[in-house]
Amino acid sequence: MLDKKVKIKDIRELGSDNYLITLRTTEQARMIRAGQFMMLKCVEEVDENPLLRRPFTIFNIYRNAGSGKPAGLELLVKDVGIGTHKLVRMKPGQTIHCLGPQGHGFKVSAEMKNRVEMACLVAGGVGIAPLYLLSRDLMQQNIKPVLFYGGANLSALVLREYFEKLGMDTYYATEDGSFGERGLVTEPLARFLDKKAHRNIRIYACGPWEMMRAVHRLSVQKKHPCDVSLEARMGCSLGACLGCVVRSKGRGGEEQYLRVCQEGPVFNSRLIDWETAPV
Numbered sequence: 001m002l003d004k005k006v007k008i009k010d011i012r013e014l015g016s017d018n019y020l021i022t023l024r025t026t027e028q029a030r031m032i033r034a035g036q037f038m039m040l041k042c043v044e045e046v047d048e049n050p051l052l053r054r055p056f057t058i059f060n061i062y063r064n065a066g067s068g069k070p071a072g073l074e075l076l077v078k079d080v081g082i083g084t085h086k087l088v089r090m091k092p093g094q095t096i097h098c099l100g101p102q103g104h105g106f107k108v109s110a111e112m113k114n115r116v117e118m119a120c121l122v123a124g125g126v127g128i129a130p131l132y133l134l135s136r137d138l139m140q141q142n143i144k145p146v147l148f149y150g151g152a153n154l155s156a157l158v159l160r161e162y163f164e165k166l167g168m169d170t171y172y173a174t175e176d177g178s179f180g181e182r183g184l185v186t187e188p189l190a191r192f193l194d195k196k197a198h199r200n201i202r203i204y205a206c207g208p209w210e211m212m213r214a215v216h217r218l219s220v221q222k223k224h225p226c227d228v229s230l231e232a233r234m235g236c237s238l239g240a241c242l243g244c245v246v247r248s249k250g251r252g253g254e255e256q257y258l259r260v261c262q263e264g265p266v267f268n269s270r271l272i273d274w275e276t277a278p279v
């Protein structure tokens with residue numbers, strides 16, 4: 001993990017209050033694993049409000065056009081409050097404090113290809129952020145990723161062209177029916193899992209708590225392993241403040257708390273107490 005003051009290369013508006021922010025930071029870009037996150041100070045000066053940094057997943061590694069070597073990071077940021085509002089209004093050339101990469105991301109190993117034929121990646125809204133680097137890792141191991149992406153409407157389904165360019169099968173769902181199937185993304189997922197009942201599938205999900213809970217339940221019903229990338233409000237991101245804990249069950253069913261910033265953000269969904277959302 002490195003703490004750097006890094007330059008903003010670009011901020012691109014994507015629609016529905018979403019922005020893709022590119023940061024120049026070669027050293028940090030070389031260290032990234034899929035599912036990890038960075039803590040960004042959302043303003044240029046350290047004593048400016050908000051004082052606490054905010055967590056953002058690494059969507060993609062930005063590469064040098066000539067050499068192809070990692071040169072920076074692409075982060076998907078949704079403008080939802082004081083910090084993100086200031087962050088997305090910064091200008092290319094300005095600098096911000098950037099701590100990371102942090103957290104335990106997705107584990108994709110060479111030996112997985114003997115056990116997993118296919119991966120279902122399920123995203124709700126900005127939950128798409130950790131799934132692009134994961135798709136690339138899975139493809140490198142010859143595991144076929146299939147994307148299920150849901151949102152309120154067409155303009156909320158940002159960055160889907162990245163996945164389409166990888167040649168992945170994609171299933172979209174919107175609440176207003178403006179793109180893909182009308183309804184929740186768990187519906188096409190459930191049908192897909194029914195059709196592929198005898199295949200060795202691993203499920204990965206990131207998005208609103210209710211969506212991940214529904215995906216977890218499907219994974220239990222259909223007997224597929226499932227990893228979720230959780231969000232919780234973070235204070236320190238260093239394991240000290242316990243602001244990010246999520247309720248879990250130990251091996252003997254006893255209550256325990258896991259820190260999203262340290263033990264996560266990616267967890268086996270069976271470990272989580274889905275009746276207690278993080279604050």
Ligand SMILES: Cc1cc2nc3c(=O)[nH]c(=O)nc-3n(C[C@H](O)[C@H](O)[C@H](O)COP(=O)(O)OP(=O)(O)OC[C@H]3O[C@@H](n4cnc5c(N)ncnc54)[C@H](O)[C@@H]3O)c2cc1C
Pocket residue numbers: 037050054055056057058075076077078079080081082083084085126129230231232233234260265
């Ligand atoms: C590991 C991790 C990865 C994340 N990755 C991304 C990402 O890739 N892109 C992205 O846009 N956001 C991501 N988030 C959520 C992002 O950190 C919050 O949206 C951000 O901290 C809000 O800051 P703010 O100052 O704008 O909002 P505030 O003014 O502090 O709060 C505004 C509203 O946002 C809600 N909120 C604040 N923090 C969170 C949170 N962590 N999760 C859910 N709701 C929150 C508050 O409850 C409140 O309703 C991630 C969060 C975590 C924990």
Ligand code: FES
Pocket residue numbers: 233234235236237238239240241242243244245259260261262
């Ligand atoms: S944010 Fe402080 S312990 Fe996780």
